[in-house]
Amino acid sequence: MPTKTRIMNESTSQSRPLIAITSDLMIRKDRPTAYLTMTYAHAVHQAGGIPVILPPIPANAADLITHFDAFILSGGDDPKTESFGQPTHKASIPVIEARQSFETQLIEQLDHHPDIPVLGICLGMQMLALCRGGTLNQHLPDTLATHASHWDNEHTIESNNESILPSGTIWSGHRQAVSDPANFRVLAKSPDGIIEAFDDPNRAFLLAIQWHPERTSDPKLGQDLFNRLVQAASIEH
Secondary structure, rough: OOOOOOOEEEEOOOOOOEEEEEEEEEEEEOEEEEEEEHHHHHHHHHHOOOEEEEEEOHHHHHHHHHHHOEEEEEOOOOOOOOOOOOOOOOOOEEEHHHHHHHHHHHHHHHHOOOOOOOOEEEEEHHHHHHOOOOOOEEOOHHOOOOOOHHHEEEEEEEOOOOOOOOOEEEEEEEEOOEOOOOOEEEEEOOOOOOEEEEOOOOOOOEEEOOOHHHHHOOOOOOHHHHHHHHHHHHOOO
């Protein structure tokens, strides 16, 4: 991998890793507009990284890989699933196509660079699963009596590997969830059976979670996940 340009912290004379964060798209005054809530950037900054927000330009995906030390696939609305072999549910709220195309290509590129740390959050988790051949439950109210606990709400998760990820209480905001995680390793589920986290033990660091750690008050399931990403990104590969 080509050497990256690192930003030096003058107070410690140590480099701070560059953490790329995908952004969302909205139509504002008839123009596509990239945006991201600052909670992601503040969490990366607090962890010791330099947050860099990426505009979703599909043609840039391949060139971005060698410029950053880690990637965060942020949350958002719902993916369109025809390209992954499923019809899109009529109740879905699809993301703008340019974002989905960009992140699909970015994930494909990251698959060729297992040394680059990745944190997938909410939609980011779902996109990782889809790109590996997994599937989604596209509308939880159709199948889950407790679906309301996953929308703008706190609920518990139960870890099956406490050495990697603890059990605890998280903040959720999602209408869809991963039903088949493909070849990822499931790490945690909610009490009603929703897959809440998976990883890839064949990569240096890849963690995907269905909740929003930037809005979760338990530091072990919130800020600490950003800390772990930045720590993994600080290791010279």
